Amino acid sequence: MEGHPMDSVCDCSQCELRKAFFDSFSDEDLGDICRNKTEFPFLRGETIFREGDLIRYFSYLKSGLVKLFKTDPAGKDQIITIAGPYDFVSLLGVFSDTHQSYSVSVLEDAVLCCIDIERMREIALRNARFSMNLMERMGAVSNKIIREGLEIRKRNTHGKVAYILLKFCKDIYGECIFDLPVSRREIAENIGMTTENVIRTLSELRKEKVIRINGKEIEVVDPAALERISNYG
Amino acid sequence: MEGHPMDSVCDCSQCELRKAFFDSFSDEDLGDICRNKTEFPFLRGETIFREGDLIRYFSYLKSGLVKLFKTDPAGKDQIITIAGPYDFVSLLGVFSDTHQSYSVSVLEDAVLCCIDIERMREIALRNARFSMNLMERMGAVSNKIIREGLEIRKRNTHGKVAYILLKFCKDIYGECIFDLPVSRREIAENIGMTTENVIRTLSELRKEKVIRINGKEIEVVDPAALERISNYG
DNA sequence: GAAGACCTATGACATTTATCATAATATGAC
DNA sequence: GTCATATTATGATAAATGTCATAGGTCTTC
Numbered sequence: 001m002e003g004h005p006m007d008s009v010c011d012c013s014q015c016e017l018r019k020a021f022f023d024s025f026s027d028e029d030l031g032d033i034c035r036n037k038t039e040f041p042f043l044r045g046e047t048i049f050r051e052g053d054l055i056r057y058f059s060y061l062k063s064g065l066v067k068l069f070k071t072d073p074a075g076k077d078q079i080i081t082i083a084g085p086y087d088f089v090s091l092l093g094v095f096s097d098t099h100q101s102y103s104v105s106v107l108e109d110a111v112l113c114c115i116d117i118e119r120m121r122e123i124a125l126r127n128a129r130f131s132m133n134l135m136e137r138m139g140a141v142s143n144k145i146i147r148e149g150l151e152i153r154k155r156n157t158h159g160k161v162a163y164i165l166l167k168f169c170k171d172i173y174g175e176c177i178f179d180l181p182v183s184r185r186e187i188a189e190n191i192g193m194t195t196e197n198v199i200r201t202l203s204e205l206r207k208e209k210v211i212r213i214n215g216k217e218i219e220v221v222d223p224a225a226l227e228r229i230s231n232y233g
Numbered sequence: 234m235e236g237h238p239m240d241s242v243c244d245c246s247q248c249e250l251r252k253a254f255f256d257s258f259s260d261e262d263l264g265d266i267c268r269n270k271t272e273f274p275f276l277r278g279e280t281i282f283r284e285g286d287l288i289r290y291f292s293y294l295k296s297g298l299v300k301l302f303k304t305d306p307a308g309k310d311q312i313i314t315i316a317g318p319y320d321f322v323s324l325l326g327v328f329s330d331t332h333q334s335y336s337v338s339v340l341e342d343a344v345l346c347c348i349d350i351e352r353m354r355e356i357a358l359r360n361a362r363f364s365m366n367l368m369e370r371m372g373a374v375s376n377k378i379i380r381e382g383l384e385i386r387k388r389n390t391h392g393k394v395a396y397i398l399l400k401f402c403k404d405i406y407g408e409c410i411f412d413l414p415v416s417r418r419e420i421a422e423n424i425g426m427t428t429e430n431v432i433r434t435l436s437e438l439r440k441e442k443v444i445r446i447n448g449k450e451i452e453v454v455d456p457a458a459l460e461r462i463s464n465y466g
Numbered sequence: 467g468a469a470g471a472c473c474t475a476t477g478a479c480a481t482t483t484a485t486c487a488t489a490a491t492a493t494g495a496c
Numbered sequence: 497g498t499c500a501t502a503t504t505a506t507g508a509t510a511a512a513t514g515t516c517a518t519a520g521g522t523c524t525t526c
Contacts, residue, residue, distance in 0.1 A: 095372075131361050470523105479514100483512070
């Protein structure tokens with residue numbers, strides 16, 4: 001894990017993600033976690049951890065945007081998913097596996113909240129409601145990744161590109177106009193097609209006046225048409 | 234849930250899956266579960282539950298083979314995965330969702346062990362080690378599904394077919410000769426290609442003397458070649 | 467500011483995959 | 497057993513997708 005711990009000015013009792021993870025905590029446990037957590041700020045392009053690294057922390061994203069990916073023997077990356085604050089938390093292997101099974105790197109400056117894995121385990125073992133919350137939270141993340149994989153698998157190239165554009169505009173940014181946080185190649189690595197065809201498909205959507213393109217900036221001009229393409233293709 | 238409860242002759246303390254789920258149980262909790270579980274036998278072709286059904290049980294497969302799938306508005310099925318005893322257990326939504334998010338039906342006669350969801354929750358809430366075991370177990374299943382999805386996504390048709398044949402021979406049956414528990418169409422629904430191309434690809438593998446086909450019976454004659462095709466394609 | 471690396475873009479072409487048609491075989495219902 | 501239906505199979509063709517080549521633009525590094 002790169003990055004340098006930042007002064008932990010954060011008060012866990014005020015954390016907006018508290019409800020998702022620590023709602024069941026006693027003041028004591030919350031104080032314990034709060035004093036023992038470390039926040040790591042990361043800049044765009046930095047790698048948080050790599051496939052195969054030892055798991056030392058339970059971690060969740062407080063802010064920013066990351067990509068989860070695997071690298072094959074030939075050095076080609078395959079992106080598992082792109083995730084924001086509520087979508088990225090150590091997946092379920094965190095208590096059973098010893099090593100990371102994928103890499104995570106930063107697409108938009110991020111803050112990661114990290115809790116020593118042993119301390120986390122210890123608390124989980126004496127607070128069953130917390131274990132349950134954790135299970136629900138991590139389960140939701142896993143399920144989302146599984147569902148997304150199925151949606152991508154069943155679409156053709158146009159459908160795939162439309163699907164991921166809609167993910168950016170609906171799930172990630174909540175706006176029809178946004179700056180793509182990834183390259184065309186990374187989109188290709190995410191949805192399983194070639195970079196050239198991603199570029200070509202984007203150009204076609206532009207020619208059909210469904211989107212407007214200005215470098216990294218994308219504007220979804222005709223969301224209904226994009227939905228149709230996503231659902232049909 | 235169809236099927237009729239069978240006489241519960243099973244003694245949980247002897248259950249071969251016990252270690253996976255109930256290792257941390259006190260004799261008391263184990264007895265409690267054992268007395269309150271219900272075993273449902275299912276025949277090939279039967280549906281265990283459908284997407285959208287109310288979740289009433291925590292369930293895991295004791296024996297047999299099942300498929301997890303989703304049905305789209307047009308009525309087309311998409312198979313999420315094919316799972317045996319250690320690979321199928323209520324996924325992580327079981328404590329947070331109220332309804333099933335996919336359907337499960339039976340490929341090979343199966344026995345499902347079911348525990349009332351409320352009782353399960355209650356035990357999980359007072360036995361944190363059990364919650365932890367559960368989390369690990371369910372996490373392993375989720376992770377396996379995610380990984381499988383990625384492997385399928387990155388392969389071309391030959392690689393996909395080779396991949397799933399290897400799954401049958403290595404993971405499911407542990408033998409190079411086996412009866413396919415699914416139709417060619419179901420294979421297509423699993424790996425995201427057309428039925429015709431699954432059939433064609435199988436025929437090609439036969440012509441290349443990598444496999445032998447006799448109806449549902451498949452023999453992997455040249456496992457090394459099949460591995461190469463799976464890894465290259 | 468020059469060089470190199472990467473990103474975006476597009477065209478031409480080859481290959482892969484899907485679609486449509488047809489038929490033999492197998493399976494299930496009555 | 498027979499009829500209806502689904503499955504397996506194969507070929508012909510169309511459509512989609514990948515590969516290769518080229519080029520201008522952008523960004524980083526020295």
